[in-house]
Amino acid sequence: MPTIRRRRLGTTLRKLRNDAGLTLEEAAEAMGWQPPKLSKIENARQKIQPAQVTTLLKAYKITDAEVFTALENLARDADKKGWWQTYSGVVSPSYADYISLEDDAERICEWTPLVIPGLLQTANYAMETMAGTTLSRTPQEITALAEVRRARQAVLSRPDKPLEFWAIIHEAALHQRFAVRPETMREQLRRLAEAAQLPNVTLQIMPLDSTAHPGILGGFSLVSFPGPAPDIVLLENLSGATYVEGDGTSPFAQAVERIRAAALPVEDSLARLSILEEGHRT
Structure with missing residues (x-):
């Protein structure tokens, strides 16, 4: 099951793509990907690397440094285990x-x-x-x-x-x-x-x-x-x-x-x- 961090990242990337007025096919082409790959990322079924997030945001004409930092960190931490994993038997x-x-x-x-x-x-x-x-x-x-x-x-x-x-x-x-x-x-x-x-x-x-x-x-x-x-x-x-x-x-x-x-x-x-x-x- 995808982590909630990965789901949040996918949802945010989809919103930014839509805000940029790009179709899934257009955004995937800008990355040199097939559309299904980007679709899987947006639906949290596939991981994306921080460097790829950076490239994708540039394709969406994002210029806000805080947006880059927030989403790069989210991609980096998408599958990171937190302290609460110690309590996985009850949490x-x-x-x-x-x-x-x-x-x-x-x-x-x-x-x-x-x-x-x-x-x-x-x-x-x-x-x-x-x-x-x-x-x-x-x-x-x-x-x-x-x-x-x-x-x-x-x-x-x-x-x-x-x-x-x-x-x-x-x-x-x-x-x-x-x-x-x-x-x-x-x-x-x-x-x-x-x-x-x-x-x-x-x-x-x-x-x-x-x-x-x-x-x-x-x-x-x-x-x-x-x-x-x-x-x-x-x-x-x-x-x-x-x-x-x-x-x-x-x-x-x-x-x-x-x-x-x-x-x-x-x-x-x-x-x-x-x-x-x-x-x-x-």
Whole structure:
């Protein structure tokens, strides 16, 4: 199965070819290829070397150096194994795809109506929620998945361009109680307040008495990348992850703006966190 990086590269190259007004046959001829070869590259069924990406972009009259760098790197890393491969026994292919996206992303906006975003979870919150929601995982697998969730958070503090993360969390998720470790939510609320102080993290709370907004239809993550690569949206439910690509991401980008507008402003959100943390002390 093609990696999601290869799929992103193929999709982006197809878009740039179309933007250049070239047919598949014309672009392939410029490269000295047969059309099926380029078709396989655009459909992620064949690998392309970084040097070939460079030549192809020149044929498309691309002049932006950032585009060259972004797509050359994507071609170079298309089949690279990430740290999460160590957990291949518990990390599903779709989850591995998302971690790869997260690792490459420049910006993520996540709307979560019922749970704290994984990038902001404490170890105890991750363990408790996974133990409560899993249908078939062993305690050992839950521990491993909690380790993965914590390891993912390194993208927020990476030295080279840390991920810009905008989280909008429904207040209902902040009232969760945990029987085994009652202090879990208090610790989690403190973690949210600390994370919100990072310059690359923006946090908003959707109040219980908010007006109607598109987010009531379900949570999602809108993932954006450097250069020309198009956005990708992640949808999750009990059956696993679904990815929305191409023009299908536009409604989610529009929804994000309305969800942000319905949520509390940042300063008011932090004040609400403080009040909730105090309530969990009792």
